[in-house]
Amino acid sequence: MPVVSPASRSQSAPTRHTRRNFLLGSAAAAAGVALYSGEFARHHIDVTQRTFAIRNLPPAFNGFRFVQISDIHLEEFTEEFFLTQVVKRVNALAPDLVLITGDYVTNGIQSTRVSLAAAGRCGALLNALDCPQRFGILGNHDAVLDPFVVRDHLQNNGIPLLVNQFTRIERGGQHLWLGGLDDILSGHPNLDLVMPPSPDAPVIVMAHEPDYVDAIVKHPRGKLVDLVLSGHTHGGQIRLPGLRPFKAALPTMGEIYTEGHYNFGPMQLYVNRGLGTVGLPFRLNCPPEITVATLRPA
Incomplete structure (x- = not known):
């Protein structure tokens, strides 16, 4: 021994x-x-201020302010009290317009019935937004669950969803064009349908998945688009300081343009980090975001 x-x-x-x-x-x-x-x-909500210089911006829209929120994912992890808090924060900002770039609910561990019921509660909570106008689009989770049910819940609460459609945003006798694409992953997006045949004013397009911007750039009518607004990525949710998000944390069609502001000549892209989470209820160095955008002439 x-x-x-x-x-x-x-x-x-x-x-x-x-x-x-x-x-x-x-x-x-x-x-x-x-x-x-x-x-x-x-x-911990990050209210991010952004200024976008837009070519041929009508004078009436100089200083026009809109709020973008995205990826709420109500119920699986996002609590109703948190969305209520977000709505109060948005109302305090007094924007001219609110835009919601998809994923109101989650196609996850909960049953389809529970998730679609959450879409109704999400619409009811968003109905408390008191801005003059609000519009949204579908996200991939919404489109997989049931795009028609989600759309009805939102529209019945005063939030029209633009699905391969466009509308006119008016101010002081002048206007902009706002379009919304169908979900890229689960729908049938058509850029030709999100703006007039010959737009006579700047065009803003909501597209849930940001990497679709490369297809917009290559599209024959892509040069008519001034600003693309996206979500989808959650910014990666969990990040190390100073580094890009972990690739494994990024979704399909959200691996290239992960958050923030990008330029493509005269066209710009903004990717909002979203409010909710998927997979795990965690965020690290990647806070939920309310974007406050101000338009200025280029």
Whole structure:
């Protein structure tokens, strides 16, 4: 039998304690990060101010302000109290227009019946938005669950959804064109249908999945689009400081343009980080976002 000297015992004990302390410290740190990202960070709203310089902007729209929100994902992880808080924050900003770029609910672990019922509650909560106009589009989760039911719930609460459609936004006797594409992953998007044949004013297009912007750039009528608004990516949800999101955390058609402002010549893209979460109820270095956009002439 090997003999363990007193000196060996005195060296091994601190080693065991050091390893145990490290493991305990690591577990505590992981628990702390989980608590922070799951309870505080995912409810800490970032109100992001953006200015977009738009070519041929009608003078009446100089200083026009709209709010973009996206990816609510009510019920699976996003609580009703949080969406109520978001609506209050948006109302306090007093925008001229609110745009919602899809995914009101989640096609996830809950049953389809429960998720579609959540769409009704989402519409009812969004009905408290008191801005002059509000419009939305479908997201991939909405389109997979039941686009018609989700659309009805939103429209019955005063939020028309533009699905390969466009509308005129008027101000001071002048106008802009606002279009909304059908969901790219689960629908049939058609850029020809989201603007007039010959637009006589700037064109803003809502497209849930941001990577579709490459198809818009290549489209014969893509040069007529001034601004594309997207969501879908959640910004990656969990990020390390100063680094791009983990690729595994990014969805299909949201792997290239992950968040923020991009330029494609005269056309611009803005990707909102969204409000909710999928997969896990965590956000880290990637807070939920309310975008406040101001239009200025280019």
